[in-house]
Amino acid sequence: MELFQNIVLGFQIASSWENLFFCFLGTLLGTLIGVLPGIGPTTGVAILIPITFGMNATTAIITMAGVYYGAMYGGSTTSILLNVPGESSSVMTTLDGYQMARNGRPGPALGMAALASFIAGTFAVLMLTLIAPILADFAVSFGPPEYFALTFMGLTMVTSLGGEAPLKGIISAALGILIACVGIDAQSGVGRFTFDNLYLLDGVGFIGVAVGLFALSEVLVNIEAPMQQIFTAARFNLRSLFPNLQDWKDSLGAIWRGSVIGFFVGTLPGAGATIASFMAYAAEKKCSKHPEKFGTGVIEGVAAPEGANNSAAGGAMVPLLTLGIPGSGTTAILMGALLIHGLRPGPLLFSAHPDFVWGLIASMYIGNVMLIIQNMPMIGLWVRLLKVPYKILMPIIITISAVGVFATDGNIFDVWIMFFFGLIGYLMRKLNYPAAPMVLGLVLGPMMEMALRQSLTLSYGNVGVFFTRPISGILMVVALLSLSAPLLRLLKNRHTAPLP
């Protein structure tokens, strides 16, 4: 019954006019970001941190979460109509979605993408509602060693699962932790790596780093080769979007499997919506009676990945809210935003700020309803919005980033931080270093260091403390396994063209 009360509380909070409005705004912006190639949800959420800085925490996070799961809806539009994935998470949708459009059925493909997204998104929030409190209760008993093991596992899994280049991912994470060390050490009051700079005493500003690494570097990469304007003359009315009975028969199983796969893949640190959509598509093909038809425009091939990526976005909220372990770049930035608003994600969040947690969860139910409305009747509007060329978006993104970063503290030094990390982010993209582990290291670094030092103080310097306690031991073994897998492979392949 407590759960029921909590949900009622959540809906009370989420249905205040202010929260409803910003939930709408967030999902709208998310759809827009999803539709437009060249700007992703990570950038969107990063840019929103400074803009939502002055709001109350619940409203701010409701808006940013809306962008995150809203982008999963929008990404499918260009995948289906133009074979151009709006986000990496909708790459798989291009396979059958675009073929369906070419076969003269773009309407049902778009409609099914939106409906599958809605069903799976709602499923994921439902699972989040049921699982998160249990996990949070369980994690309340965690001590410093468990926390160290948890953060360590979060970091290693992101690097080994998430990237094409595990070694570079680990380097990126290590650099992130080192950046987190800059500033006055909270435990001893000693300044570290401050270069006698007054501003650095407070540490490297998270907003500047996040906006620089994602938004600015994305702009720099896109400016290299001016994007061709994409355009479609397709027009839709609402009726043409609804899939017919046969489509539903074909897709229901796919949506269901996609939802389940997406949710559980989403809860894993490091495996986000993109990987979930890949796995759902592969699984669907495997259990299909006619796998050879995949890629020619079967509707299951749209329903499964679109369901999975939405479900994964909901699943990713589970470790973020209950354990304070973000699983991807976007959720890492969300976590940074939570910390900026004075909310520490973790098991205590549920007991200390139930209004926030349940308000956010309830807003996700509402947001999914808003999104299906935005994506079914309004699809024509989004398609027309594609005509806005990137040339015009580029100056807007840069100036919003710079002014936003400046506005949070009124400090021009933060803009220089953004500038510096924009350049670093650009170089990292060029050299194939993933940026997500760096942000994750930056966000988790302080927590990890505190847990590490507390544990070692408690155990009189004995490292065994991480392995003798059962939960922390298991987590450490998982972390070391995920860390050693790419390294072992690297050593094995050393004499035969190793690929770091």
Added chain:
Amino acid sequence: MIPKPDKKAAGSDSRPRPPTGDGRPARGLDGISMIRRCAIQAADPLLTDPVFTRANIKRLIMKKADLITGCILLVLSGFVIRESWLMPPSATFGPGPGFLPLWMGVILAGLAVILLLTTWGRRAAPEEPPVFPGRKALTAVGLVLLGLALYTVLMAPLGFLANTLLFVAFLMGVVQREKFKVTAGVAVLTTAGLYIVFHVLLGITLPRSPLGF
């Protein structure tokens, strides 16, 4: 026709790409890539899609770049280790402020060495397209960065309005070579929009020039 989905393909479009090396990268695949490959094999349109193959090509071509970054990381880790070594020890028992940075420095050094060793032993791809784009694209990137640096420096003396107007006009007119009308329109609208969002709606005090705007 279908436009190019590849936003990161940089300015290297006109240059020859190395063969996708289809058989080659299969050796170093991790679980996720395996799944990805299985999924991709069903998908003819994507096999030619640079989004997928690029990552594999990239691994092969960046020998020189990886060697240079490896050296930079090694120097950086040396600096980190030295700095952490000099940090005062903990006042009580337990690890002090230099503990984590020191070990992170050591780990980073180890990773840099692994990167250097694995890169050293790997042969370069036969036809290496450069990691960075051609001069024209690089000029555009440089101009954006230069403009942003000037924007940051001039924020206080020029004030938000004039500074933003100039910066957007620079991005539109100089970097992207748009027509005057488009440039002016976007500059005015962007500046006005930002002013409304940040100053009017969010109530943030934006810098003013000495002239009062």
